[in-house]
Amino acid sequence: MDNNLNAFFAALSDPTRRAVIERLTQGPAPVSELHGGHDMALPSFLKHLGKLEAAGLVRSEKTGRVRTVHLEAAPLAAAEHWLHRQHRLWERRLDRLTALAETLEKESDHARFQDPDA
Amino acid sequence: MDNNLNAFFAALSDPTRRAVIERLTQGPAPVSELHGGHDMALPSFLKHLGKLEAAGLVRSEKTGRVRTVHLEAAPLAAAEHWLHRQHRLWERRLDRLTALAETLEKESDHARFQDPDA
DNA sequence: CTGTTACTTATCCATATGGATAACAATCTG
DNA sequence: CAGATTGTTATCCATATGGATAAGTAACAG
Numbered sequence: 225m226d227n228n229l230n231a232f233f234a235a236l237s238d239p240t241r242r243a244v245i246e247r248l249t250q251g252p253a254p255v256s257e258l259h260g261g262h263d264m265a266l267p268s269f270l271k272h273l274g275k276l277e278a279a280g281l282v283r284s285e286k287t288g289r290v291r292t293v294h295l296e297a298a299p300l301a302a303a304e305h306w307l308h309r310q311h312r313l314w315e316r317r318l319d320r321l322t323a324l325a326e327t328l329e330k331e332s333d334h335a336r337f338q339d340p341d342a
Numbered sequence: 343m344d345n346n347l348n349a350f351f352a353a354l355s356d357p358t359r360r361a362v363i364e365r366l367t368q369g370p371a372p373v374s375e376l377h378g379g380h381d382m383a384l385p386s387f388l389k390h391l392g393k394l395e396a397a398g399l400v401r402s403e404k405t406g407r408v409r410t411v412h413l414e415a416a417p418l419a420a421a422e423h424w425l426h427r428q429h430r431l432w433e434r435r436l437d438r439l440t441a442l443a444e445t446l447e448k449e450s451d452h453a454r455f456q457d458p459d460a
Numbered sequence: 461c462t463g464t465t466a467c468t469t470a471t472c473c474a475t476a477t478g479g480a481t482a483a484c485a486a487t488c489t490g
Numbered sequence: 491c492a493g494a495t496t497g498t499t500a501t502c503c504a505t506a507t508g509g510a511t512a513a514g515t516a517a518c519a520g
Contacts, residue, residue, distance in 0.1 A: 233355035236425075237348055238478085249431035256496060266497075268479050275477095289487040289496045297436070300429045307354075307422040313367035314413050356508085374466060384467070386509050393507095407466050407517040 228280065232303045235279035240264070241272050245281065245295065252294035255284075346398065350421045353397035358382070359390050363399065363413065370412035373402075 235241055244258055259269045273293065276282040281300065284293040353359055362376055377387045391411060394400040399418065402411040 229360065230355055230357060233351045237351035237355055239348060240478095242347065242424075245428055246431075249428055249435060251435060254496085264478090265480060267481085267499085270498075271478070286497085289485095291497070295432050297429065297432055300425055300432065304422060304425040304429055306360075307418055307425065310363055310367055311415065311418045311422055314415055314418065317367060317369060318415070358508095372466085382508090383510060385469085385511085388468075389508075404467085407515095409467070 228299065229303065229306060231275075231279035232281065232299055235275050235281055236303070238272065238275075240269070241276055244272065244276060244293075245300075248282065248293065248295040252292050254290045254292050256290075258293060346417065347421065347424060349393075349397035350399065350417055353393050353399055354421070356390065356393075358387070359394055362390065362394060362411075363418075366400065366411065366413040370410050372408045372410050374408075376411060 236245070240262055243262070247253065247258060255270070255273065258273070259266055262269055273282070273284070277284060277293075279299065281296055282293055283296050284291050286292075354363070358380055361380070365371065365376060373388070373391065376391070377384055380387055391400070391402070395402060395411075397417065399414055400411055401414050402409050404410075
């Protein structure tokens, strides 16, 4: 699960591949359609699809001479989950810091009240 | 905002860098502490920190001879947001398909009712 | 002011990545 | 069957990436 994050994030670090993912949220599509609009030779484009599939973000089946590609939901959810977790831990920590700061501020007020000319 | 996603995801595609992020959710740390535990020469490790900082995931300040590194929340949130959006679009599409399937099923039942031996 | 600590900078190296072209294979279509 | 479609495989190439070592700078500590 953790090892996959390497391939997941690497796959998403390329704009061509993110565009493919975005397109696929509209539904499955054959390779040639996905390729259309990307200014790039087909074999080069196929390597991108290969990485997406290797990362498990996408799956494909071939029928006749057409290969149809579709999104795979689970990995998106997994990566999202990792990010969310880190984000949450970080925000929680900020909250604790804020709370601490407020505590210190109150104590500081109190001290000033007891010893105004400090 | 979109251009940053390249660097964001690329930064997260390496386990050393993800480990740094995870460590930093516990709070800021000096370079040497972050480096400890990673079996890697300091300059190599510094390149990882450099990428994290270039991606905006992390910031650092130097005081005396110590550089302290801390997490930057916003980019995590941005990447998380992109993933969430794609995930949502994809799930919404699955829902539409499910609905369509159910509709077809009902129509099919209806047809069978009118023409039971089909 | 000498030594130690904590980075920094400069190179170097092997492999990975993103791109291209050329040639091949396997369907359809007429 | 002949030809066009739709991928696929095999190379090749330039640059990026992840690692290393060596040497340098900038604070402290004594």
